[in-house]
Amino acid sequence: MTFTATKWWLKVLAAMSVCALISSWICAQTASGSAASRAKPTTPLATASPAQSAEATASPHNDSFVIGNEDLLAINVWKEPEISRSVPVRSDGKISLPLAGELQAAGKTPLQLERDISAKLKDYVSEPEVTVIVQEIRSQKFNILGQVVRPGSYSLAQAATVLDAIALAGGFRDFAKQKSIYILRQNPGGSESRIGFNYKDVIKGKNSAQNITLQPRDTIVIP
Secondary structure, three states, rough: OOHHHHHHHHHHHHHHHHHHHHHHHHHHHHHHHHHHHHHOOOOOOOOOOOOHHHHHHOOOOOOOOOOOOOOOEEEEEEOOOOEEEEEEEOOOOOEEOOOOOOEOOOOHHHHHHHHHHHHHHOOOOOOOEEEEEEEOOOOOOEEEEEEEEEOEEHHHHHEEEHHHHHOOOOOOOOOOOOOEEEEEEOOOOOOOEEEEHHHHHHOOOOHHHOOOOOOOOOOEOOO
C-alpha cells in the first residue's frame, strides 16, 4: 500500500471514530432525558369540589330557619354561573331561576329549597350541586304601634330588644304612657300573650328582664 493510500485510510478511520463518539453522546443525552421524564411526577391542577367551595364561602346550614317573603337568597349552582345569582323572595313566596322556572321558597328551609332546585335542574344539568344561603333576613318583622314618632313594621335584623325598637321608631311622642307599654306575642298554639314593659323602670336599671328579645310578629303597643 502506498503512502498516499495509507494517509487516506487513516483519515477515514478518524472520521468514523468522531461519528461514533457523537452518536454515543446523543444516545446518552436521550436516555437521560427519558429517565428524568419518567422520574418527574405529573401534578394535576387542583380543583375544589362543590362541598369544599361551599364550606369556603358559606356558613353551615341552619335547617331550623324558614324562608319568608322578601328574604334575599344567594343561590349557587356548581359550575353554572349563568344560573347562580341572588334573588329576592317575591310577595307570593316564589322565586324564578333560569331553567328551573318558578319555585316556592317561602315556608321552606334552605336545604329543602336546595333539593327542589336540584330536582328542577336535573333535566338540564348533570348532577347539579346547589347551595342556598339567606343573604338578608327581611321576612322576620315586628310591629310598633301607638305613641312613637315612626310607628310601623320593622325588620328584626334592625332591633333586638324592646328598647332597640323604641329607638328605631324615633322615640316617644309627648303623651306616651311610658309605664304602660306592652308587647303582644303570638304563641305556637295560636293564642296571644301580653307582656308588660315599664320604660321608666328599665332605663333606671329596675326590672331589666322586661327588656325582652323580640320575636317575629311581636307587636309593641305604646298607649
